[in-house]
Amino acid sequence: MLLVAEAANPEWASVPLVGWSLASAIAAQTDAHIVTQVRNREAFLRAGLVEGEDFTAINTEHIERPLWQAAKRLGLGEKGGWTLLAAMSSFLYPYFERQVWKKFGDRIRAREFDMVHRITPVMPTAAGVLAERCQAAGIPFMLGPINGGVPWPKGFADLRTKEREWLSMVRGFYRLNPTWRRMLKASNVILCGSGFALAGLPERYRAKAILMPENGIDPSRFTRVAVQDGSLPLRACFIGRLVPYKAAALAIEAAIPFLASGQMTFDIIGDGPEREALEAQVAAAGLGQVVTFHGWLDHRQVQDVAVRNQILLFPSIREFGGGVVLEAMALGLVPVVVNYAGPGELVDSDVGLKVPIADAKEITVSLRGLLGGLISDPSVLAKKSEAGRLRIKRNFLWSAKATRIIEIASSVAARETSP
Structure with missing residues (x-):
């Protein structure tokens, strides 16, 4: 060839x-x-x-x-x-x-x-x-x-x-x-x-x-596995460039009630032109203690931070590939995405959760409801995590x-x- x-x-x-x-x-x-x-x-x-x-x-x-x-x-x-x-x-x-x-x-x-x-x-x-x-x-x-x-x-x-x-x-x-x-x-x-x-x-x-x-997925680059023990607070991370269409702002907005009550934490891994606005959004909500901006990290450091979490909260509204979704699944994270384009095709109910594509307000409401359901019963994550890792090994x-x-x-x- x-x-x-x-x-x-x-x-x-x-x-x-x-x-x-x-x-x-x-x-x-x-x-x-x-x-x-x-x-x-x-x-x-x-x-x-x-x-x-x-x-x-x-x-x-x-x-x-x-x-x-x-x-x-x-x-x-x-x-x-x-x-x-x-x-x-x-x-x-x-x-x-x-x-x-x-x-x-x-x-x-x-x-x-x-x-x-x-x-x-x-x-x-x-x-x-x-x-x-x-x-x-x-x-x-x-x-x-x-x-x-x-x-x-x-x-x-x-x-x-x-x-x-x-x-x-x-x-x-x-x-x-x-x-x-x-x-x-x-x-x-x-x-x-x-x-x-x-x-x-x-x-x-x-x-x-x-x-x-x-x-x-190259398995040599993903050597750790997230612990899905059903505990709270719900631990979420976002991985990617901080640009408008990745919609990290929607993720923060949807999570505000749970972050404020101590029921959830949020790691944001990545950097980009939206970082200053996102940091201001977090500061205005008084969430600096539970939302951490890590900036760009070396690949090994990315997985070290990611596996401390349970879900990938990734509401990108125009993602044609979605490689980060597969990487999260390889690490045992459960992806939470918008049902549109690449992530919507990679994620089904066996391995993750997704909300319908809509305008920003509706997506925020849907994500908030989904996060509230996970906080009520985080035990559902373990089965999806295992199914996701198995799918990666078989197909990706x-x-x-x-x-x-x-x-x-x-x-x-x-x-x-x-x-």
Whole structure:
């Protein structure tokens, strides 16, 4: 397999960690070569991979660096504007695929590879030439998991403005890109990270799509387990960037009566532009003794703080992946989420609790009722915690996901069956 993972880095978070985790898990189980962008080269070498043998780094810095510097000056990704950042990435990405073809095209045509699998970028808007060129060479192409395109829910226009997400209103124009349509047509398999991503495919291509959430778990990074002893106060934590759409403010507002009465504590792990406002919200309610802001923590420290709690209180209203939900489940925490997009698809009544998507006031009321129920009977958490950990072991370890992808690739490459 030739694994194309433009974003793949074991030392970073989010999509680069997904790219690294899946590519390295596949390479551990089959003969594979990883292609990535040169910014990941040093991290690959520190991880023990051999350049030229295990991976190839493609240098596209001469066209990428000026745009990324401009994005940094605009505060994209730190102060919102994620759709604009994704649009910039989609604009840059086709050049990367052309360089991959320039490097590996002759070897693909010579059938040195049985399957080419593009793992990242995850965003479905990034289109390149590899799929159709592999098709012309007679080599199967797997795309994904792709994910994204989650619409802003109604009632949160103020948060969309704070996130500088005006471009999300015209995001669908990428469907007019002929390269995007040709990529989907030429792909033999399309892995979709969510129901939204699947629904975003033209109907004629859904028959070759497989639903597979893009996030997974490396058990070596999650070595501790929360104690679910049914005791009070109810111990909750939030993990993530403190940005408007993650809605930590809703979590605090919903919990105020229980925090004030001593029936609940709240650890907030993460940092971001909303931290000052959240600290002011806590101070105004007089809750400084029971709400702790930990800021950014090293991964080991995150799990050390997290396992002191019983639930992950994570009411994000626009989360296309929700990897933190899986991480919480791996640690034995019970996730409490809003039933929308990624978290809503990952959590069911066996492993967690969720409230309906609605406006901010209704979500706050629903969360408050749910928290009150848990305080009345925290014993329900133990069973959900155990079920969540079991589900992670069965379905979401990177090794299990790699095994499934190799099975799919082998079947398609052998022309035995369609996915």
